[in-house]
Amino acid sequence: MGLIERLFREPRWGVHPDDHKRPAADAPLRVLPRPARVHLPLQQHVGGAARPVVLVGQKVLKGQLLAQSQGNISAPIHAPVSGTVTAIGEVTAPHPSGLGLAAITVEADGADRWIETDPVADPFALAPEEIARRTAAAGVVGLGGATFPAAVKFALGRRLSVRTLIVNGGECEPYLSSDDRIMRDCPAQVVDGARIIMHAIGAESALVGIEDNKPEAIAAMTRAAATYPEVKIRPVPARYPMGSDKQLIETLTGKEVPADARAAEVGVLVHNVSTCAAVHRAIRLGQPLVERIVTVNGGAVTRPGNVLAPLGCLVDDLLACCGVKEKPARLLFGGPMMGTLLPHGRVPLVKGASGVLAFTAAETAVPATGPCIRCGSCTRACPMGLLPLEMAAHIRAGDLDGAVGYSLSDCISCGCCAYVCPSHIPLVQYFSHAKGELAARERARLRTEAGRRLAEARLARLERDAKEKAELAARRQAERAAARARAGAAKPAEQTT
Amino acid sequence: MLAVVSLTALGIALGTLLGVAARYLAVEENPLEAELQALLPGSQCGQCGFVGCAQAAAALARGEASPTLCPPGGRAVTEAIAAKLGIRIDLSAVRDDGPLLAVVAEEICTGCCRCSKVCPTDAIIGAAKQIHNIIREACTGCGACLERCPTEAIGLMPMPVTLPHWIWPKPAVA
Amino acid sequence: MMPGSSERPVAAPYAATANSVRRVMTWVMAALTPATLFGFWLYGWPAVYLWIVTVAAATLGEGFCLRLMRRDAGPTLGDGSAVLTGWLLAVSLPPWAPWWIGAFGGLFSVIVGKQVFGGLGQNLFNPAMVGRVALLISFPVQMTAWVAPLPMFSVSAPGPLTGLMITFHGMQPAFDAVASASLLGFAKTEMARGIDLAQSLLHAPVPSWYGSRPGSLGETASWLIVAGGAAMICLRIISWHIPLAMLLGIAVPAALLHAVDPACYLDAGTHLLSGGAMLGAFFIATDYVTSPNTPRGQLVFGAGCGLLSYVIRTWAGYPEGVAFAVLLMNSLTPVIDSYCRPRIYGRDRRGAALEPEK
């Protein structure tokens, strides 16, 4: 069978970085002491920012809606603690730029009183649309880092009649173990969530892909799924980026997602294990997404491990909980391969952050960049089959279109190429720069076009105005002439009388 | 009565004729010129030194103007023109401070309405004796309104960088 | 400094391999060391001196160019690429060549072969082979004056001092007796004289089983070269594509033609073990900068190198053709690279999006 063969064949792509997952993965889950206040950015997901529905000074309960979704692709935000809304303003975004992001700040009252929830005893009796509606209302987004609203994907899966749900337990990024932890600690929730999603999209089976460097998770999940033959646990080789949708789909089903198409078009849908658990809680318990498991790891952390933390707590709170040995020289959300650089520790935890990494100065020291020696390592590592060296050379020379010719748009920014480069060329930064520039250029083009349309509309208006004025003037003149004519006609009559 | 009707008819006929003439008697355009004009912002702001974008396009087509002529167009327009004309150009020399926006200083605006009359994209709204305002989405940053303001209440500022518009800097070449 | 507060944030990934240019170069040199040491033993002190001169010249040339361009010479010299270029050139020279051959070749390789193009990574041609071909064309006599092996410490071998005289003072008449021809050269001249191979090979210089034969340092110890190459393949420094394709490119036509007419064509084994075939396949043609990047491109490139080597050896005026073949294929590398791109995930070979399979 092709599937088995593919499973055991070493993939031709990717890299094998030191995974640094233990001991953090083996430390029991800790719970973050309740922070005094939380900051909830209105945009923690792909799509439109949520719109606040609370006022400053308003008292809120845990799980209460703070901001509702806006537009087709969006997600609502809920209060992770009970307390008082103290501000609706800007906080530093978890983003390398350190720009601001609109957020709601809630001061905790310490009671942690839940709002009334609406648990469902038998989700399989609900209509699939109802499950999607409840998931959307609970603000569940892809927790693996993509943060795409889960319910939108459900609808897509139904529309394209997806048959296989793929549950992504790859977690290939070094240092991270939050998915590993959730599979070890609550495998039943994950399996139940997966089954609910299958019901919501009408899938027949679920394949849970777990990298084989997590034997405990595989064992726990196998036990939890034992009674459900439709949920199959599939160990996959540990290799970065196995957790990327396209690579996992190819490894598990042998199908390749066509360029510019969605996974649903080949009949599969991918959801992360943590997302499955969140769906389980949203449906079975009626609880919106207000907390998540975060891995706190890195050389600067004293007691690395996984922490259950309310959304909106500060990175500094998480670090304080796990202890820091020395002032971290670099802070990240997510893993070292694709993570987001944080400007400082006073940024709030967001839904998509699966880990907080604090690196020491020694760990962040990078070797100097050298010239490209055309060794081809990057080409061999690229999971998308691209030629990173050629793309980077074109971008360096300012020829963005040349890079597009080498299919820059297919790059998933996985970082394999930059990781293996013996000359330590920041390839991904070249690509991110070029993608940003191209997007900016496209925006400028649209703007220019909109401007031209407006200018044309204005000219047309001026022309119309002039014409109308001319007509009006002509009519006036005609009326005046007519009046004069009438007057002329009246005068002789007068004279006759 | 007859006179009213006939003169009105005459007015309408003349107006239509004017309109039609403007359409049909327009100068036969050079195709390259038309294509170039399509690349220009079309706001007729005149910053290039020509009366409008059409004249600038004509000059470009004749090779009398440099592709760098359009300040509001920035690098993107320069590059598009250079590509159309088949010229290689050093883009790094083109000044591009990113898109600009006009802003009205509310405390100085007298509500004279002069600016809104010249805005090529109708981006300025406001009534007489009221503070005028600029619609960000429609402003092309051409600066036509700047000179018109008697109280110098309008200034140009770079469009603020927002999160989705932030771009990774290009790595420094080692 | 606060994390990330620097002016220019660095993008992910925030992890990197331990691999570096320096490491790669060091491994290649390590793989070349056994064969070189064997060559030193076989040809004695003059070979050692020539090697030193060549490597020093290449390093000096690089340092000089960097100084001229006001770049910091430290990191670039430290990566070892110039040393490797000099080394590769040295092992392809006649071991008793005078010092100025090595000096000229080393400087020429690095300056004209590499720095003129813009330094490491920018050169189109393999620098060592550029140097070798320049020498071959300019000084054909010195470049084809091979000597029979005179193992170091053997009675008739030149001692360290006599070695100095040979390298720096021109060849001593006393050693004229050892002047010899390489096997390929011998076969070629005999063929030209109208003596067919069946006859001439009877009194050809006999190669010994362990590689003692007249030739360059890199020509004699074929099996040590192969061992070095195999080690590099195992360490993933190079891939197997170019060496295999190149050796096949030589061996297949050689075997075919030898089967057709053994009197005119040398057999495949002789071809593989002679001249720079092994050195070329494992160390020269596999140069990263001047060879294609994709496996398919590398197969094409290797096969081209092999075929051209065979063609030049057999029908052209020179007895040895590896250097020319590699340079010719180097010039085709950009073309090969643009035709042999890897297939992009989700697209077919021509770059169109795949049809979704349900």
Ligand code: SF4
């Ligand atoms: S080119 Fe893009 S997809 Fe390929 S390895 Fe680099 S970052 Fe990953």
Ligand code: SF4
């Ligand atoms: S890995 Fe680095 S040095 Fe090697 S070809 Fe790619 S960009 Fe060049």
